[in-house]
Structure formats: structure tokens, C-alpha cells
Amino acid sequence: MTNAAALFDALSGADRVSTRLDDAAWIRALLAVEVALSHAAAAHGLVPAADADRMEQAAAGLHIDPAALGRAAVEGGNPVIPLVRLLRTAAGAAAAAVHPGATSQDVLDTGLVLLVRSAADVVLDDLGAAADAAAVLAAAHRDTPMIARTLGQQALPTTFGAVAAGWSAGLDRARRRLSAVVGGLPVQFGGAAGTLAASYPHGPAVADALADRLGLARQGVPWHTERTRIGELAGALGVAAGACAKPAADVVALAATELGEVSEAAPGDSSSMPHKRNPIAAITARACARRAPGLAATLLAAMEHEHQRAAGAWHAEWESLTDLLRATGGAAARLRVCLSGLQIHPEAMARNLRPNAAEPGRHHAADLVDRILAARAS
Template sequence: MSEPARSDHTRGSLFDPVFGAGDLAPMLSDRAWLTALLDVEVAITRAARHHGRATADDVAAVAAAAGEIARELDPTELGRLSAAGGNPVIPLVKILRERADAPAGAVHVGATSQDVLDTALMVLAHKAGRHVVTDLRTAADAAARLASAHRDTPMVARTLGQQALPTTFGALAATWLVALDDGVTELERALEMLPAQYGGAAGTLAAVYPDGPAFADTLADLLGLARPVVPWHTARTPITRLASALGVATGSVSKAATDVVLMATTEFGEVSEDAPGGSSAMPHKRNPVAAITARAAARRVPGLVATALAAADHEFARAAGAWHAEWETITDLIRLSGGAAHQLSVSLGGLHVHPAALARNLGLTGGAILAEKVTAALAEHTDDARDIVTAAAVAGTPLDRDQSITGHLGADRVRELLDPTRYLGHAGDLVDRAVARHEITKGPA
């Protein structure tokens, strides 16, 4: 059976909800692309009117035709028509001119296909990117709550997969928080700088001379985008900046999600999600699905960032292939970054922390993780302190029962030294700093 035509399909209707992009995907669908292209064309005609190159009637006619096309034209059909010219703007402009009750010269005024496609991508990225920022902020807020609630909840810090020293769950959550806040800052900056594109056939604005730069500024203002300094047809900083910011933000998501997945393992049992997923074969399983799918979406992001950066070498005044490689790359990059951020917000927003399990795992070594503290105290009594403590640790002898140690310090003193709550350093202070910065950066509620 053949698949029915889907005029509004996203990049993956089956998997978008799984990877958190259920709400975001329609903003980046083929229908959204078509609508954005038409919005740019209407804005070009509006800018033309502002500069005396079109009339109010022209604007009304082009806007009406664009609205009709946005509702009725199947993106699948537009895609078929686009193959010959290599981009959808060429056939779309033809259809718009045929449908609009306006002179042909009032449509696509002074523009080239890249102007419309690049600007449409900026429009989509600006709108969908704000959605990504919202989910990142939600995840950061959840991390802040966890950090505050567990500011002084002891747990073991792990380095290179091994138990290291005591810390607190709040301190771990604070690292998530700072990274997520940094991701928000980077992405917001990139979104604020997204510019309109308008340069004409070769980037000289010759078709609208002497109004070119002013025309470009008007177009940007009409679409809520940044004003371009010059046409950026082959200077792809806006694209690479956006891709890099999405990569930074998604990296912060992946870090937190990875910690949650590991801490939720049966052996650790230190956290669990509010609505864990099951298994089709193993009824006992409670999988941290939100964190898992956040990681899955995030895993695909670095490759797309690399593609965007690799495609930045646009030659001369129009790239042959590098430009074309960006369209779906950036669309997918936003979708996956947003999906990862959303799934992490779900995970952290309903995360249950289990202090008893944290305490159990903190005590697994019988105090050996505080050997450096015992060594420092013992060194005041003997030059062989390190060798003595190392030998006890290697033998698996509890430090408060090793006579080579207790003979100098006494068992009670050693047990005091082995109390993890007495060796948390500035864990609480670091939580306070991270949460305070978060409150400042997120602004008033």
C-alpha cells in the first residue's frame, strides 16, 4: 500500500514525540517552511511599498495570494516543482505572481532566491529557537530547585568512574544548572543576532539602487530580525553562530541527562524519574526514559553542528552545494536540540532523589575515600603516614581499626576524620553561588 500524501509532515512524525520534539516539530515542518517563505515574500513587497516601489494595493494583493497559497499548496507538490531549479523559491515566486492581482514587479522585488530562503530560515530559527530557550530555562529552573533542596545532602563524587571524595547532590545539580544557564545565554545571543538576508542576484543590491541598504533594514524590521550590515550570502557567520550555540546548549543537556541515567541504574539507585518507562519484555524495569531520550537526541547534534561548520566555505557570491547543505541541517539541529532540552526538563522536573541510596553508596569504601584526610592528620605524627594509610587501604582494613593508624590518632579521632559530612569543602557555597547567578540571569518572573 502506498503511503498517503502528507502535506504538513515533519522530519519524523513517528519519532518526534519520542525524542521530545512533538510540540517543536510543527514549527519546523514543510508547511512551516512554506509559510515562512511566503511571509518573507510579503515582507519584501511591504518594504518595496515603504520605499516607493509598490503600492498599498500591491501589498494587499500579494498578502492575500500568499495566504491562499499557504493554505492550499501542498509542500510535496512544491518540492516536486523545486527539483529543476534546486530550491523552492523559484517555483513559489512563479505561483505567487500568477495568483496575486498585482504587477509581476511587485513580487520578489530586487531579491534572489537565497535572500528569501536564508531569511525564511532565520524566521523559523528565531521562532523555534525561542521555544528551545524556554525548555532550557525550564530544565535550569528544575536544576536550581534540586540544588537548593539538596544543598547539604551528602553523596560520593566520582572521577574516572571511581569513588573519589564526598560532595553533595546539590553541588552536582549546581554543575547542571551553570551549564544550562550558559547554554541559554549562548543561544539567546545567537537568536538576537539572526539577520535578514537581502542582497539581490550578486549581493550588490543593484536592483533597488539607491535604496538597497535601507530596503534591507526595512525588511529586517518588518520580520523582527537583526539588520544585516551587508548581504551575508557567502559569509555564513549567522549560521555557524547559531549551530555552535545549539551545540553548546545541547552539550549541557547531555551532561545532566548522562548523570541521571547513570545514577538511576539498579546498582546506584540514587535517583528516579517521576514517570519511568517500562520494558516490553521485563516488567520489573523502570527506565529513566526522559533522560535516555534527551541523550539520544543530543547525540545527533554534534554531527549536525560539524556539518554546518564544514559548509561555511561558500565560494564567491553564491555557493554551489554548501548553501543547499544548510537548510535541512539547521532545521534538524533546532528540532533535536529542542527535543533534548524538553526531555531533560521533564526528567529534572520530576526527578526523585534518594538520600538513603546516596548514603549507602557513600559508605561503600568504609571511609577509604577520606584516606587523604587521615593521611594528613597522621603525617603530624610519622613520616610514613602515606605508606601506612595506603597499605591499610590496599588490604581492605577499615582505617579506624588499623593499629598502625589508631596507635597514633586513636579510633575515635580516625572515625571523626572519616565522617564525610566533615569534608564537603565549599559544596554548599558553590550551590549558593550557582543558584544566585541563576536568579539574576533569568530575570523577574
């Protein structure tokens, strides 16, 4: 598969996330849903168990060209429709075990949840590692004095430990929220109009069995046009990106030549100015984070799904959500690199302190570090 973002994925830190969201991953997820659905339906007598087994074997033997599947999806507006045709052809006599009681949105929404779960594992790992790195900096520099800056001007003394502890607290909070939202994403199974009519009276039981087989939360009721979960996910990803942007912005400012209070372990160079040492990991983290609000806004705007199936709003979610995962994932990955090797320059911090600055604020800041790190440990 050709990845259109291959030129920029590594630079932006999105390479690990992107491998879990590419075309091959989409197809694997959709097939996994179809196979699990056939077995869930068989468990409740809607299709023969032997046919579900044959359907699974047929799915395992398929070799699908993403570009060809994409072209075939144009007519119906989503890739599940041609995928089901391929599965039924491959299953032969067991074709009735393919897609029992489902509609395309059931499979695509559930497949998207599987992709989100997989990609979010990477994002959460990088958020956690960035928070850990910030906490290490906070502990090491609990008493390292520096000047606080408010509205771009020198204010009162603080410590670098207090600054880094604040970074850690924000990243931890964003990580916990994102983890909770992702963990609560459910299966989708409602049938053509969201009434489960095609699998009556076993629809709710099949939906629960499908969720259990895929390791997802149970849905309660179908959510074809009730998109609060997607909105919550968009918000959590946007907040996580913002939590990454804050320390990245501070690092860029503190690394400026005029301040020189921090520097990255592997700064970037310039094509025309050999003296430059650019905080490139922080810069690219900020770049990724700045893409997130627009993508989150698109998903929030797309929550308005009319009637029982949306015409366009649903379709707008697929790429917007995967792009948002890439943006937030890239911000977290690049911030992890930035903070894990961040070099602190206490002598520059001491030099930049105003000579007449009062000392007590510095000690209060050190106490704040202790409280934040203690809360984190608990």
C-alpha cells in the same frame, strides 16, 4: 501534511519543535518574507503601494501543496523559484510587486531565520525549565551528602545539591549563548550578486525596512556567502545539546541498580523484563544530544561558500539546521521531563558513601551551591 518523523517526534521530545519546522511552516515563512519585501519596496517607491497590497491579498489566498511545490523546486534547486511563479500568477496585474530586487537566497535565508526564531523559542523555554528544575533540586539538597566520583571511582564527599547546581549553571550558560545568537540573526537582502543593484539606490533602506517588518536584526551588508552567523548558531545549538547531555548522563548512571541514588518520576518499563525501571527521559535526552555534534559539523563544514553564491554548501544547510534544532530541542524537552520529576534517594547516597570518607568536602560543596544559586538569582 504527512510528517515522516511522526513515529519518533514525541518519543524524542521533538514534537513541539517540529511543528514549527514542518513544510507548512516553511511555506508560511517564505510567503511572509515575500509579502514583507513587497511592502518594504513600496515604502521606498520601488513598487506601487496598491500593488503591494494586492500582492499580499494574493499571497493570503494561495493554497500550496508542499509536495507539489517540492517537485516544482527540482528544476531550479530551491522552492522559492516556483513559489514566486505562483505568487506572480495569483497577483495578476500586480505581479511586478512580487519579489522586487530579490534573489531566491534572500527569501530562503530570511525564511530560515524566521523558522529558527520560532523553533528556538521552544528550545529556550525547555532549557530554561530544565535549569530551573535543576536549581530547585540544588536548593532542596544543598546538604544531602553523597560520594563524588572521578574516573568512575569513588572520590571524596560532595552533596547532591552541588551536582544539581552544576547542571543548572551549564544549562543557564548554554541558554544565554543560544538566545544571544538567535536574537542577532539578521535579514538577508542582496539581490542577484549581493550588490543590491536591482534596488539601487534604495537597497540598504529596503533591507532595513524588511528587517523591521519581520522583527529581525538588520543585516549591515548581505551575507550570501559569509556564513559565520550560521556557524555560530550551529555551535550554540551543539553546546546546548551538550549541556543537556551532561545531567542526562549523570541521571542514567546514578539510577543504575547498583547505586539507586536517583529515579525518574515515570520510569520506562521493558517488553521482556517486568522488574526494569528505566530512566527513559534521560536516555532519550542523551540520544537526541548525540545527534547534534554531527549535524553541527555538517553546518561548520558548509561554511565554505565560494564566490558570491555557493553551489551545494548553501543547499546543505536547510535540512541540517532544522534537524539540529529538532535534536537540541528534543534533548532539552526530555531533560526537562527528567529533572522536573526526579526522585532523590538520600538513604542510598548515605549507603554508598565510603565509611572513612572525610567530611569537610561535603560542607564546601554546600557553600558552592549557595554561590551558584546566588549568581543565578542575580
